[in-house]
Amino acid sequence: MKRALLVMLAACAEPPASGPTLVRAMPDHGPLVGGTVIELAGSGFGPSTRVLVGGREAPLAHATSTTSLDVVLPPGDEPGDAELIVLTEDGSAIESDLFHYSAPPxxxxxxxxxxxxxxxxxxxxxxxxxxxxxxxxxxxxxxxxxxxxxxxxxxxxxxxxxxxxxxxxxxxxxxxxxxxxxxxxxxxxxxxPGPRPGLLLFSRFGESFATFYDPVAATSFAIPRLPTANVAFTTVFADDRGDLWGIDRSRRLGRIDFRRQEMIDPVQIQSLFPAIVRSGTRHIAIERIQRRIGTFDPLTNLFTPLGTPMIPCCGSFGIATDGTTVWFTSRTAGIINLNTVNLTTGAFGTPVPVALTAGIHFEELRFFNGLLYAPATDETLRSIDPATGAVTTLPVAPGRSNAMELVE
The missing domain is CATH 2.60.40.10 (Immunoglobulins)
Known part of the structure; x- marks a missing residue:
């Protein structure tokens, strides 16, 4: 009798429920930020099903049938395959190669x-x-x-x-x-600034932070000065990327931020440079305290004189190059002279007097298209014939500009 009862109970018992399965994710990818919906296909899904994606629980998992599950993705930790775990009352399913988080752009x-x-x-x-x-x-x-x-x-x-x-x-x-x-x-x-190279002149004060002059078209435009801009440059020069660096009247060196019209992370230097120009991979500078021409390393702030001669006193310092010849200007006894310097020996050439009205001084010098250009203390820009020293006043009024650079 006891044996018959056991047989009857065994015959009436239901087979044990099988756990869920996972066979596919559609789509098989999702953004790393999460928030999108994917569909999981498999079996054994129900109302209480939970889903983990890459170790994080999905904020929403909705079984539309026993074989389909809509899942809102949680954020992922990193791009690549993410393990999927489906949890039900009857067990779990784990797959690691059905879904991956897409890399962000x-x-x-x-x-x-x-x-x-x-x-x-x-x-x-x-x-x-x-x-x-x-x-x-x-x-x-x-x-x-x-x-x-x-x-x-x-x-x-x-x-x-x-x-x-x-x-x-x-x-x-x-x-x-x-x-x-x-x-x-x-x-x-x-x-x-335009389709051609031109000269960028930085004003010491006034409404313009800088003025761009196109020597070919003889046109210009001003960059208005921001109310917060208070930097005044003694010299400006370009680096190998074309970024402009400036030294201000407090002997601070920094890359120029044109958006804020200030220097980025300026550093204090000891030398006094009224003029610096880039020549190939080097920067050639006039150091006013020593009255010497030499090379300047913006990374180390080291000035190394070329040769032994001192430049004449006093003022109207500017320096320019065409890639081969280096010119500089200086004033002595009220006369501004244009000269050259040999970058190998440091020797000076023969000075050429510049025909400029007495009492007017140059602030900087640059070479472009066969001519030298110099801003003057009377708030004008002049061109100079490097062979004769002949000067021409140009149709632009940049204001008092201590610094100028040739830009593209």
Missing amino acids: TIEALSPTDVIWSSGDSVITLTGTGFLDEGAGEPSIVVDGVLVDDAVVTSDTSLMFTVPSGPAFVRPTVELVNLRGTARKQRAFRYS
Whole structure:
């Protein structure tokens, strides 16, 4: 009798429930920031099913049937495969190769790297990754806070957009946002002053921070001075990237931030430089205390004199080069002379008197297209024939400008 009862109970008992299974994730990817919905296919799903993705519980898991589960993705820790765990009252399923978090987009480069500041219609190509594939969606491009509305994705690694106009010489930050995340590139390109090289003159005071002069077109435009700008440069020079560095009247050296019109992380130096020019990989400088011409290393702030001669006293110092010849100006006994210096020996050439009205001095010197250019203390810009010293007053009024650089 007891045996018969056991047989009856065994016959009436239900088979043990099997745990859930996982066979597919659709889509098999999602953004690292989470928040999107994927569908899991398998079996054994129910109302109380929970899902973990990469060790984090999904904020919502809804079983639409015993074989389908809608899951809102939690944020991921890193791109790549993420383990999926499905938990039910009957057990669990674990799969590690059904789903991965997509990498956020990246910005590698922009071309061209120079865009004329005032054009407003220049098209730039942005290269990187994550622009199209794996549900990237429509991108939003922001240039220094200005939203671009015409971005066109051409592939997962390339897109194009029209650059809004911006302040001359500023290097803006470009930000890209899509469904895969955010990418940002600082100093992404440069707002150039024009289609040709020209002279940038920095005012000591007044309404203009600087004035750009195009010697070919004989045109100019001013960069208005910000109310917070109070720096006055004694000399300005370019580095190998085309960035401009300045030394102010307090002997501080720093890279010029045109957006804020100030120097970035300036450092104190001991030498007094009224004029510096880049020549190849070196910077050639006039040091006023020693009255010597030499090389200046902006990284170490070290000045090394060339040869032994001292430059004549007093003032009207400027220095320029065409890549081969180095010219400098100086004043003695009320006469401004133009001379050359041999960068190997430090020897000076034969001085050429400059035909300039008495009492007017030069502030700096640069070479462009066969002529030398010098801002003068009467708030004018002059061109100088390097062979004869003949001077021509140009149609621009940059104000009192102690510093000037040839820029592209």
